[in-house]
Amino acid sequence: MPTRAVTWHPADRLPLDDPYFARGPRHVGYVLAASVVMLPLLVPSGPGNTALADVGILALVVVVVLWLRHEHVPVGVPYLLPMGLLVTAGATSAFQSGAESAVLAVLQDIFCLLWAAAIANAVRRRRWLLDVLLRAWVWSGVFWAGVLCAGRIAGISWMAGLSAKDGGRASLTFDDPNLAANYFLVCIALILATSVIRHRVARGLAVLLVLLAIVFTGSNGAAVGLAVMAGVGVLLRLRRRQGVLAALAAAFLAAAGVALVVPQVNLSAIGQKAADSVQILKDSLGRSDESSGSREALASETLGLYLGGDLVGVGPGRTKAALKGEAAPYVKEAHNDYLATLVERGALGGLGLVALIAVTAVRLGRVATWTQSRWVSHVVPRPEFLLALGCALAAAALFYEVLHFRHIWALLGLVAGIDPAAWGFERRNPGPVR
Template identity: 45%
Template sequence: MSTSTQPVRPAGIVGSPGTPRGDALVAMMGLTTCLLPFLVPAGPGNTALADAGILLCVVLSMLWAGREQLPIKLPYATGVAGLILGGAFAAYVSVAPVGTALVLIQDLLLFAWSAALALGRHNPAIVRAVTVSWCHTATLYSGVMVPAYLVGLNAITGVSAKDGVRAPYTFGDPNLAGNYLVVSLFLMAACKHPRSPGVRRIAYLLVLLAIGFTGSNGAMLTLLVGLVLAAAVTAYRRRGAVGGLAVLASAALAGGLMAGFVMPRVDLGQLREQAAGSVPLLRDSFGRSANSSGERATIVGEGANLFLRGDAAGYGPARTKATLEATQAPYVKEAHNDYLATLLERGVIGAIGLLLFGVGVLARCLRLVFGNLPKAYAELVPRPWLLAVIGPVMATAAGFYEVLHFRHLWTWLGLVAALVLAMQDQHEEA
C-alpha cells in the first residue's frame, strides 16, 4: 500500500513544476485591458465589448483557481458589500423599478473583475499582461487620437456639437476620456513603460496632448493633484520623510500664495470671457468653467435638500435624476458626485460602505508607498508609489464624477490588490 502526497507549492507565485500557469487567463486579461477605452457604440445598459472580456476573465479565473486550489482573496469586500446592500435595501424600500438591479449586477461584475486581477499575487504574468497592455494601449491610442484631432477626423475623435470641440474619443464623454488618460499616465510612469526612456517621453507627451484635447477641467485638476503627490512620494522614497514633506510644504506654500495674493488680483470672469471668445478649445473648457461650477453647486444643493426631505434608506441605485423629476426640482440631473450619489441612492448603509471602501483603498496605497515589492513584481512595477498616487487622483475625481462604475478604476484596484497581496506573501515567507 503506497501513499502519495501533494507537492507543496511556494506561496505567492505559481509556476513551480507541474503547475499550469493559466496562460488563457493571462491572455484574456491582457486583451480585456486593451478594450477598456472602447465604450462606444454602447450595448444595452451601457455595456461594452470590454464587459464580455471581464465576464470571461472572471469565469476563467474561477476555473483556474479551483483547479489549482489557490487561496482566493476578495479585496475591498467589506466596503463593496456595504455599497451593494445599501443599494439593494434602498431599492426595496423605495419600490424602485426592476431595472435598478442592473446597477447592482454591474457592481458585482466590477468587484469580481478586481478580485480576478488580484490573483496576480499567484502569477506575475497576470500583472505583466495587464500593465503592459494598458501602457501600450494608452500610448497607441493617444498616438492615433492626437493626429486625428489635429486634422479634424471627428469620426475617430468623437467630436460633436454636444461637447463643442472637446474630444470624447471612444468613451462617449470627454471627462471619462480625460480621467482614463490621467490614470494611464501615472500607470506608465509607475511601470516605466514603454521601456525606452526616449519613447516613454514621447508617449507621455502624446497622452498629455490627448488629455488636453478632451477639454476636461476635472482631468486637468486631478492631473495637477497627481503630479504634486507623485513628486512628494518620489522625494520620500529617495530622500526620506524630510524630502517628501519639503515637496508638500512647497506645494502648500505656492497654493497659499496663489490663493492669497494672485487670485484676488485676477478677474476670473474677464479671463473666462476672453477664453470664451478665443481658441475654441479654451472656450469649451476653461471658458465654461463658471457655468459648470454653478451647475455642480446647484446639483449638490438640490441633492442635500433631497436627502434632508427623505430618509436614511436612500432612493435606490441610479435614481437621483428620476427622484428629482418626481419632486419637481428646478434642476434635474444626475448627482455627478460619488459621495452625494451614494448617500442619496444607497442611504446611510451605502455611505458607511463607501467609507470602508475608501479606508481599504487608502491602506493598500500606503503599503505601496512605504513597502517594497517582491523582485518578480518590482521588475514589472519599478515605481509602485506612483501607482498609489492614482488613489487620491480618483478620490478627487469622485467629487465631480461618478467614478465607481469606471472600468479602469476597478482594473487599477485589482492591480493594487495583487501587488499588496504579493508583498504580504513575501512577508509571511520571511
C-alpha cells in the same frame, strides 16, 4: 557613517521553479490582455449600458475562475466587506424604490467587483500575468491616445469621438469626454509607475501624447486630477529619495506659495478670455465658470434631497429621477460619488463608501511604502505614482462618479494583486504548475 539595514521580502527567497514564476497559463494571459485593451470600447452600447468591453471582462472572470478551480487554490475577493455594505444598501434602496434601473446598478456593482477580483487573483498567482496586464494596459493606452489625437487633429469625427452635444470635446469610444480623460489619467500614472516603457525619452513622449489626448477631451476635472497627482507624486518621490523632512518642507513651501498666489488670480477673467479664444481653450477653461456653477447648484440640490429623505436612500442611479420628482430647477445625475452614495444608498451606503476608501488607501499605502519583492519592483519600480493617482481619483470623485468606471475597478484589482500584505495568503496554497 551608519549603513542602512537591508530588508528582504519573503518572496525573494522563493526558488525559481516555484509556480509563481511559471510562464503559463497562456490562455489566461491572452484573455487578460484582450480585456484591458478593450476597456475603451463602450460605444455602441447595448441594454443596461452594456458594451463590447464587458465581453472581455466577463470572459476574464470566467477564465480565471475555471483556471483557479482546476488548480484547487483559494480565490480571494478583495474589497468584499465594503462592497458588501454598498451592495446591501443598494439592494435595500432599490427594493424600496421599486425601480428596475436601481436593481441593474446593484448588479453592475457585483460585476465590477468580480472584475477586480479576477485581476487581483491572476497577478497574485503568476508574476508573468502581472507583466502581461501592465504591458497591455500601458501600450493600449498610448495607442488609444494616438487614435484620439490623430482623429482630432485630422478632423475625423468618428475617430476622435466628436459629437454635437459635446462641441469640440473628444471622447474616443467612451461616449463621455470626462470618462475618456479619466481613463487617460490612469494611463499616465501607469506609464510613470511601471517599467513598461524603460527609456526616459520614450516614456516622456508617451506621457506627452496621453496628455494631449486629455487636452482634446477638454475635461477640467482631469486637469484638477493631473495637478493633484503631479503634486503628490513629486512629494512622494522626494520622500523616497531625501526623507520625510524634505517632503514635509517642500509641502509646506508649496502650500504657502499656493496660498499667496491663488487670491491674486482672477479665475473668472481667465475663463472669459479662454471662452473667446481658440476651440481647445473654449472647451476647457472657457467652460470653467459654467461647469463650476452647475456643479455647485447640483451639489446643493442633491444635498437637500438627502437631508429631506430617509436613511435608506432613493435607489442606485435614481438621483436624476428623484430631482425631477421634486421639481428641482437643475435635474441631472449627481456627478459626485460622495453625494450620490449618500442620496442613493443612504447611511449604510455612506458607511460602505468610507470603508472602501479606507481599504483602498491602506492598500495603496502598503504598495507605495512597504518592501516589495524584487519581482514586483522590477515591473513597478515607482509605486508612489499609484498612491498619487489614488489621491487624484479621490479628488475626481467630487466632479463625477468614478466608481462607475470599469478601468477604475481594473486599477483596484491591480492594487490588490500587488499588495505586499497579500503574499502570505498566496503562499499557503501556491497550487501546481499548469
